[in-house]
Amino acid sequence: MAAPAAADTLAEVPPRGPGAPLSATSERSGYVHLGRIPESTPGRRPVDPGEAINSKTPLGQLVGTITPADLHYERSHAGVPDIDPALHRLLVHGMATRERVFTMDDIRAMPTTSRIAFLECTGNGWENWKTAPPDVTVQNTHGLVSTSEWTGVPLAYVLDLVGADPAATWMLAEGGDGAAVARSIPLTDEIIAEGMLAHGQNGEPLRPAHGFPLRLFLPGLEGNLNIKWLRRLKFGDRPFMTRWETARYTQLQADGSARQFQLRQEVNSVITAPSGMMQIRPGFNRVTGLAWSGHGRITRVEVSTDGARTWRDAAIAGPALPKAQARFQADWVWDGTPARLVSRATDEKGNLQPDRARFIAQTGTNALFHYNAQQTWAVDAEGRVRNVLA
């Protein structure tokens, strides 16, 4: 790496002067390098973007809690379709008295709600199920979670609009992508009250990678349920048993059986700095990271610098919104000896993020999805930070 530019005295700070012309969209500073990384299944890095199945958020470089839309993680099953909103239709049918077809103009004219919430791929954390690759960053290990302000039509409004049959307990949601991804959504009170047909993200229309022009958004539930490019909702009284809720997104247990419809994202946290592949210096370091839970608000985050032997409370910076990422931080003076940084979060329902040994004892190592064990970063005597299992 080139030596950073120095401005040792104020006299060396460049003089001021007129800047670049104003533009229609503002770009990031040329000194800031932020990007997602397209990846394939665990253990395959780096991959040709043409073979990527997901693209991960640079958690280690972001601040606060909101993810810029272009850096929001993505998992797509058949690429990103290019949809003309004028030709997009939403069909709502099945167990309902008024089966209807809606245009995007119809949908944008309906009442909306907005909410800041996280979205997380069910596979987030899958790097560390069996082994811990030492050369990965927090973007590799945890980059399949992001937080946005989502804007859309409340699901309850649509249920009323079409006269969904009270006996309808499940809803099939289907996308307009090449894979026609489809999932059965259980119509619990929580999902009816909190779900939305989202068309906005962080103040602008959805971007194509995130479902333009319309997606389902279900706060706290696994990413795959939040169907992108939404074009069909069908009401029924039992699950539809699509490929994505049988062959995929089910949790193989050690005995060979599989948990099905494990839909909630569990309490989780990760230290984003110092984190994998970073370099620290002895003395003061600020430990910071993100915590989130599909059960609600984060109420406590603890950090350990001695490999989970002793813990202290981190400060939660800013509001900890329900089912949104919360930013935490703690001061740390590093004495230059090997250390192990760990965080663990607790949510408002009292769920405590498990340590890896307890998590694996309960789940085995074959489940592939819903990994929420505590993340450990090892710091060696040279200040190199590396991914380790515990």
Place this chain on the structure above:
Amino acid sequence: MSWPRPGVLGLLAALAGGLAATAAEFGRPASQDEIALWDIDIPPDGTGLPPGSGSVARGLQVFEETCAACHGDRGQGGIADRLVGGQGSLGSAQPVKTVGSFWPYATSLFDYVRRAMPYPAPQTLSDDDTYAVVAYILSLNGIVPGDATLSRSTLPSIRMPNRDGFVPDKEFSVIHNARQSPPRTP
């Protein structure tokens, strides 16, 4: 959170601020013919399976022409998923999840192949060829005999080896909500 609720039977629903809208203002009724065009999901009881049929022998041809380039000869796997084998491996350290070892319903295979495959041109196989290629994949896994022909009357009764391998989470195994017994307000 509160939002205006559309009136039942298209009655006026009052919006905050004195605006008013009717339910009928949004969208238009869906005709049964156009619903049929998009209503492609096939649940385990086979509801919605189209007429037609396909044999294992025809399925072999379809597979070699349109699937083997990605899924390998006889579904052994290639640049895309392996579709055969793995039975008995699910409880081991190296589980092999395939149609034969893991999928609980043959109807889900028909549904998935029809909606999503072949990957470059989904929904281009005829219904007959979809039945046929499903029959071929199932025969490779020893689930139907090599002379089988599948149709909507036979597909739903196929018992997959891992049919009972799934345990739904308690929270979502029986769904209750307040709509089921709506409070009667005037």
